[in-house]
Amino acid sequence: MPEKNLFSAVICEFNPLHWGHLSLLAAMGRRWAGIVCILSGNFVQRGEPAILDKWTRTRLALAAGADLVIELPLPWACAGAEAFARGGAALAGSLPAVGVLAFGSEMPDAGAITQAAEALLSPEFSAALSRLPQDGSTFARRRQQALTELIGEKAALLRQPNAALGVEYCKALLEQRLPIAPAPFPRTGAGHDAPAASGETLSASQLRAMITAGEDISGLVPPCTLEAVQKEKEAGRCPASLSFLERPILSRLRAMSCADFACLPDISEGLENRLYKASRQAASLEGLYALLKTKRYTHARLRRLVLSAFLGIPKERPALPPYLHVLGMTGKGAGLLKGASLPVVVRPGDVSALPPEAQALYALEARADDLYALATPVPQPCGRLQRQGVIKA
Known part of the structure; x- marks a missing residue:
């Protein structure tokens, strides 16, 4: 299928949306037919509330060029890299025209990232890992040592956080046998959790620290993000903490x-x-x-x-997300939902048609959203998930 007929997907937090995110979405929009964002909800992988709620970040995604914004459910959004990637890839794979998974990477080499993913899934890797002495090293260190036995110096990409997450994306695509190609893009700006050098794009963590401290971020983020932060601060909903x-x-x-x-x-x-x-x-x-x-x-x-x-996130949960919860869409994005292989939740009433296990997951999400409402400078009432309609652009 030609690239112009394919939609690309990105698994994201946009916590908050910064210039690097905007650059990636712009590149995706130029190259493929449309963009699907698999967006973490109100709590994120760092084990914290997102600084802006999921509906505000959905509006930012749509303003930046997204056609469809799907929520990554709580148990996967707040999980380690492997489960985070597995859940996001499954949601992307449930949409018929998505053929590409895009992500930023310090090493934008799809071949090397795929090779590392294949090696980590191989019996040879398990054997190499079992041969290493139990010397108290972290699993991450032992994993890289075992991978180095198989692919040599390329294993060093596991030390780069975005490239390592890209490897997990590729593993998920391979494990689930999804017809989706990985598409790494050069990551720009400050490193993950690192301060920016002069002239660099700030990392999301540095921006969160500035927003929390009440510092001026004018010019440091896209205008839509600046406007959203100012509006949510005035309403007492930002920064969530x-x-x-x-x-x-x-x-x-x-x-x-x-x-x-x-x-x-x-x-x-x-x-x-x-x-x-x-x-x-x-x-x-x-x-x-x-x-x-x-x-x-x-x-x-x-x-x-x-x-x-x-x-109250339990250990026992579905292996993969059991439904598509739509947070926002354009007319083009709405067309993608017609051929989805998972049940689609656009409004609260759609939940009653889900199987019991999926309904329980949605209820967990609703409770988490109600607790998020207490993580803001001015406590908010319960029930926004039930009141908030799909955001359309």
């Missing part, structure tokens, strides 16, 4: 048993015992993370576990 939920989170954790912690996603190696003990000692979230931190566990993983406990 875990700081507003600190005591509710700590109280929730203190009410949990070791058995409760063991039911959280991504729990292993007795980490539930560490969580239980730390939650009964900590008097702040930063204190809690400090008690939990070791060389084996990344800060992001610990934040996600704490957030999962607070939001």
